[in-house]
């Protein structure tokens with residue numbers, strides 16, 4: 001666990017000092033779940049669910065804030081069960097799916113989701129032709145209901161295919177009023193108007209958070225990092241930014257207070273946070 005500066009250590013102490021008003025927000029893929037080739041085969045790292053339940057005892061709330069559909073992340077993370085156990089501590093687990101477009105909580109236990117954006121079905125019908133033109137026919141297309149993910153991880157040259165596709169996919173998406181969200185060898189096309197930063201801000205307001213710790217690994221988490229950093233600079237919350245580092249993605253490293261080694265390092269961080277906030281609560 002690498003604290004990037006003495007100031008970062010002070011931010012950690014500050015969120016621990018505000019444990020009773022602390023919300024811990026976490027990304028899923030690459031943070032709670034190791035990256036695998038097949039998106040449908042991702043699962044939360046064994047042991048992480050129990051750590052979340054332990055941590056819930058001494059903080060205000062937990063949130064999984066993800067690009068995944070809420071229903072899918074509930075299943076892949078075993079999060080319904082985690083939510084029940086978190087509820088037994090009198091705390092709440094929030095799941096904000098599709099970059100904040102979908103909401104679930106362990107209190108009301110139903111998913112609130114908008115209609116798919118206009119333009120998405122036209123995008124999907126024109127996508128096979130675009131993939132053929134840019135020599136990426138074998139890309140895996142993930143239909144997320146409100147969005148589409150174009151995955152290049154399983155192609156022969158994943159990074160090359162990603163780079164070839166990014167501009168033309170963005171061009172078509174923008175023509176149809178949609179937004180592009182680049183990720184780890186995936187280009188997502190979704191509704192504009194929200195991102196993980198907006199999701200963090202809404203949650204801070206909704207639960208009256210005094211502190212917010214966000215743990216993420218990827219480009220889609222930059223907006224959440226910026227939201228927490230800005231709220232901290234305004235004095236609205238104590239804040240801590242934790243990067244689940246990987247050789248594949250470095251976008252968050254320079255923004256982070258703490259860098260850990262992927263989902264294993266996230267477990268180590270959550271264990272330490274549970275211990276330090278538990279001491280304070282006890």
Ligand SMILES: O=P(O)(O)OC[C@H]1O[C@H](O[C@H]2O[C@H](CO)[C@@H](O)[C@H](O)[C@H]2O)[C@H](O)[C@@H](O)[C@@H]1O
Pocket residue numbers: 027028029030034035036037038039040042065066067068069142144149151153183184185186188218220
């Ligand atoms: O916001 P996140 O929880 O990080 O979700 C972002 C996207 O993650 C998924 O794709 C990534 O993980 C896959 C499984 O490990 C991997 O195969 C892929 O290369 C990664 O980009 C997911 O499939 C997307 O729907 C999420 O939006």
